[in-house]
Amino acid sequence: MPLLARFVTAPLVVDVRRGALRELAEVLADQRISTSGRVAIAVGPTYGPIVQSTFEHGLVEADWFTVDGGTINTAIKLVEQIRQHRYDAIVGIGGGTVLDVTKFAAARLGLPMVAVATNLAHDGIGSPISTLDNDAGRGSYGVPAPIAVIVDLDLIAQAPPRSVRSGIGEIVSNLSALADWEAAHSQHGEEIDGLAVSLARTSAQAVLHHPGSILEETFLATLAEGLVLSGISMVVAGTSRPSSGACHEISHAIDLLHPSRRAFHGEQVGLGAAFAWFLRGDLAAFHTTVDCLHRHGLPVRPADLGFGLEEFGEIVAYAPQTRPGRITVLEESALTPARIAATVAAFNDHVYARIATGDGGITPEGRILEDR
The missing domain is CATH 3.40.50.1970 (Rossmann fold)
Structure with missing residues (x-):
């Protein structure tokens, strides 16, 4: 039965x-x-x-x-x-x-x-x-x-405004984490839970597309409810998969490699999500994520977290080691040192162009630079 x-x-x-x-x-x-x-x-x-x-x-x-x-x-x-x-x-x-x-x-x-x-x-x-x-x-x-x-x-x-903004980066990163989970499911047969996906995605989209700011009660309520639902999605899944992918691997790498320079967790995973979308070549998600983070005053470039491009490249290279066995776009992209350097530089340039002109400047195909 x-x-x-x-x-x-x-x-x-x-x-x-x-x-x-x-x-x-x-x-x-x-x-x-x-x-x-x-x-x-x-x-x-x-x-x-x-x-x-x-x-x-x-x-x-x-x-x-x-x-x-x-x-x-x-x-x-x-x-x-x-x-x-x-x-x-x-x-x-x-x-x-x-x-x-x-x-x-x-x-x-x-x-x-x-x-x-x-x-x-x-x-x-x-x-x-x-x-x-x-x-x-x-x-x-x-x-x-x-x-x-x-x-x-x-x-x-x-509460300090920066701590509340951090929650925005945390919840928005769910969408990148879900992309990693869905790719692992379709390409490697990893088990996925549709209810957990729905909870994590709905909560993230509610914040991502909310027109308000942290000064408004309605926005704070939406953010709070979204963060609660995100936590429940992990209960449903029995794993952190609904909210933790390449974005969190990058954050964990920062914590381990530069413990004295850690920013708020949500600031790090928000930037990690933007980089992961860029690495996938998903123009729409990359633009939407960068626009949301920038609008709320969150970091969008490595320099915003106090890292040079070479340092951020080292963080990206180390990130997969923080969650052995977890499949994300970082593991799937087979990043060589040369490609990491080229991708980080291109990511930085495209984010700068996006926040300066509203146009990320990525080619229509959204392809990341190949090894030079």
Whole structure:
């Protein structure tokens, strides 16, 4: 008998609106996550005291812990602090670093985790992945996705604009990651999940084509909802494939080769996506991606991230090593050192022409320069 439906793990609550944080206690009680309010709340050092003052007369049974840094050691330290007491759940309130540390700690302790985002820097808000620095550089760890996701748009509006813009680069890069996944499926038979593809693509297109800016509440809501859906697409797929392809390999290479020069994750993957579209010769996607990134003030050339063309070429060459076994346009293009240098130079010139004149200057065929 055929299976007529499937069960998809999804958050009990997704609440994206102004003032959502003030109702955290009600969400915990109403959803039976914690009727007593006996929860561990992890916050960052910057907004932690401000957030804690919001609950001065509520959640009196909660204990507060400060997360300082996004390392595996920080996460293990949080685990040791929390395991000394009994809690119904762990709540992470903060940016990507706080949420990643909290997700990892919750997984180690077997407790449900509630994510409360204070910025929109990346799609870790609702994803089953925790990205933490370790002795080898930076690693991604599989964890249960949050049981509830809250995004208070009042807090988001107070976040550094650069961190919010980073989320745009993160979500827009989904389309490039999907192109890699679909190519691996058609050319190598890699399994693909249509529901995960739909979630990742729809969320990316909603942001890509939204006419607003980070100063507008409607745009912030669309971005927040898109990042949540992107995280859920990874839950559905059981892999980061819907949102991680050549774009993320380039970002991981930057993290590993130049850890002291890392930019925001979304800034790096956005630029990586633009380069991947150029490498594929997809004119429409290349133009649309560059236009979106540039319009929102995100990096579009290696120099915007502080890298020369030769340095960026080295990053591109190293990128496939960051995800062994993952097939993307970088692996499929069989890039030689000469072709990398030529392609990076051509990419830089075409992006400059696009942002200067609105015309990328690529030939109608969209072919990348061959070895010289």
